[in-house]
Amino acid sequence: MDSSTFNQQFFDFLQSCPTPFHVTDFIASGLQEAGFIALHEGEDWHMEKGSGYFCCRDNGTIIAFKANPQSGPDAPWRMCGAHTDSPxxxxxxxxxxxxxxxxxxxxxxxxxxxxxxxxxxxxxxxxxxxxxxxxxxxxxxxxxxxxxxxxxxxxxxxxxxxxxxxxxxxxxxxxxxxxxxxxxxxxxxxxxxxxxxxxxxxxxxxxxxxxxxxxxxxCQAPSFIGRNNDFIAASRLDNLLSSYVGYRALLEDGLRDNCLLLCSNHEEIGSSSVAGAQGNFLQSVLCRLLPDDSLRAQSMHKSLFISMDNSHAVHPNFAEKHDPQHLPLLNHGPVVKYNSNQRYASTSRSAALFKILCNEKKIPYQAFVMNNDMACGSTIGPIAATTLGVQTVDIGAPSLAMHSIRETTGSRDPYMLYQSIAHYFTRSVLPRITD
Ligand SMILES: [Zn+2]
Known part of the structure; x- marks a missing residue:
């Protein structure tokens, strides 16, 4: 699939998904069509090696994964997360x-x-x-x-x-x-x-x-904008861009065992709800997949969580709002987001794993740090890191006008992010860090 086919299908997704409930429905039915099996929290789960599964909570959050029940504590989980809601x-x-x-x-x-x-x-x-x-x-x-x-x-x-x-x-x-x-x-x-x-x-x-x-x-449809269709303007790019990237990466041929996607509702209002990332949905799913506490801890220690949410590209009319040494650009690839106070969960260690993925696919990447004089936003990344004890990196596509009814991103950015996550889900092994 090339970038323009990807974008066209992304536009269809955006138009089909005006609310988190539609996002969850869309992803669930797309996965079902691809052979994933629906699981329900109120029932017993019986999983087979090589099959994909998904489970929804409160209609607005979905967790999808391909698990290998035979894999032991040495098997790392490749997880990534995004959110389904928008202001x-x-x-x-x-x-x-x-x-x-x-x-x-x-x-x-x-x-x-x-x-x-x-x-x-x-x-x-x-x-x-x-x-x-x-x-x-x-x-x-x-x-x-x-x-x-x-x-x-x-x-x-x-x-x-x-x-x-x-x-x-x-x-x-x-x-x-x-x-x-x-x-x-x-x-x-x-x-x-x-x-x-x-x-x-x-x-x-x-x-x-x-x-x-x-x-x-x-109601306005997404558009390409600019002399060379340089930009994409659409509603809800934050964070349907990342939700779509995660969903498409799960459909990749050669998807490895123990890959997981979380698309979570209520991030924009702080994630505290039955379906939000502060709730117990992800932990509860992982406990079912890895019921033994000690084995789960060993597995999480070797795993990675990539938290995807859009990042602020530098606005040419307001460049002073950025840190002058960290000026992410549209169409220049995924942004790794850092914050020394851990409002973003990236560390040199977790970011290195993402950089390896990008380097192997020759995808450029950028760094973002908030201007020291301004408060830094946050994502579901620190929540995943805290509750699971898993190495987590915060990344996202560069964008402008975040939280406007119509946001802007580069027309090459969604596809580059997708390539990095597709590679994450299909690489033969997750890069190992030896302490
Ligand atoms: Zn967001």
């Missing part, structure tokens, strides 16, 4: 307010979006719904209206002369996207959701909506 506007339980003959959506801010980019965009609605069926059981489904359903109009410059100088956003006052004109026949939000559910699942016997986790998302 967004989440619809509140009482979803509608009426004002000036208009129906408006009531939303909360999920994570840390660049809010001014959410104005004047075509917003779709998608997510997870929980309904009671006619027989009284509960049904959980993902829905996507798959068309512009709402818009958050800016205030005209004539009514806000200072807008280009001092525009700040009052979240409680200003974040009410327009949904429709209010008329006597306007259907309730609940009816709107049930209608969409029946449209997408004609056979479901959904009778009553009991709850939803619905988000607004940008």
């Amino acid at each position: 967004a506007l989440q619809i509140k339980p009482n979803a509608i307010r009426s004002s000036n003959s208009l129906e408006q959506l009531c939303v909360e801010v999920y994570g840390g979006p660049l809010l001014n980019t959410w104005f004047d965009r075509d917003l779709g609605i998608a997510g997870r719904v929980t309904v009671a069926t006619e027989s009284g059981s509960l049904l959980i489904r993902t829905i996507d209206f798959n068309r512009p359903m709402a818009i958050l109009p800016s205030l005209a410059i004539h009514l806000d002369r200072g807008a280009n100088k001092e525009h700040s956003i009052e979240k409680q006052k200003q974040l009410y996207p327009l949904l429709c004109h209010a008329t006597d026949t306007t259907v309730s939000f609940e009816d709107l959701i049930l209608e969409q559910l029946h449209h997408q699942y004609p056979d479901s016997s959904a009778a009553e909506l009991l709850g939803f986790d619905l988000f607004c998302y940008d």
Whole structure:
């Protein structure tokens, strides 16, 4: 597969995945098609050598792996992780307010979006719904209206002369996207959701909506930008870029035993949840795969976790925001992220393992360190390192406008990251470090 085929399929993934629930569904069904077998946490697991498996938690997190149950404590695990969620506007339980003959959506801010980019965009609605069926059981489904359903109009410059100088956003006052004109026949939000559910699942016997986790998302399709298609602009590049890379690498011919991918929900809000990386999902899966504490500890000691999340490329109009000796560039390959306070888990030791993979495939790599005067973000990397005691390296594709509704990366960056992870999953052995 070449870079342009990869990007085209990546664009399809981005458009199919407006929410973490869609990401999990997409990866699960793609893996199933490729012969991976679904496992459920509420059941016993029986695994065979050479087969791939996956398990989902809370509809928004997925762990997929190929395990060899016969491999002992000497077998290292090649793990990598990304997150399925992106900053967004989440619809509140009482979803509608009426004002000036208009129906408006009531939303909360999920994570840390660049809010001014959410104005004047075509917003779709998608997510997870929980309904009671006619027989009284509960049904959980993902829905996507798959068309512009709402818009958050800016205030005209004539009514806000200072807008280009001092525009700040009052979240409680200003974040009410327009949904429709209010008329006597306007259907309730609940009816709107049930209608969409029946449209997408004609056979479901959904009778009553009991709850939803619905988000607004940008409907604009991903694009190549620039004279030579140098850049990619799209929503949710953070962190669907890495989720897609991990998923595609798992489908690689020659996938070795004991490779594992974690795509985790709720990273943007701190990872503390039933499905988040601070929860026990990954540990619980590894305990099932390696039930003996001592053997598991020995195996983890020899393993590696590659935490993938986008990195800040240097913005040419704001180069002073970066450390002048660490200026990652678009289209110059994966970035290894370092932080002496371990907000990123990379160390010279774990980074060396990733550099070997890149060198062998002639993939360039770069280094990022936050400007000393600014607070450093974090990833699921330090969580994996802490909870599993596994060597972990934080890497990611360089990108601009992180947390904007439309982010930018280099058009060669997703493929380079994919090549490095595909090599990680197929290399005959993981490079050994002798202490
Ligand atoms: Zn991220």
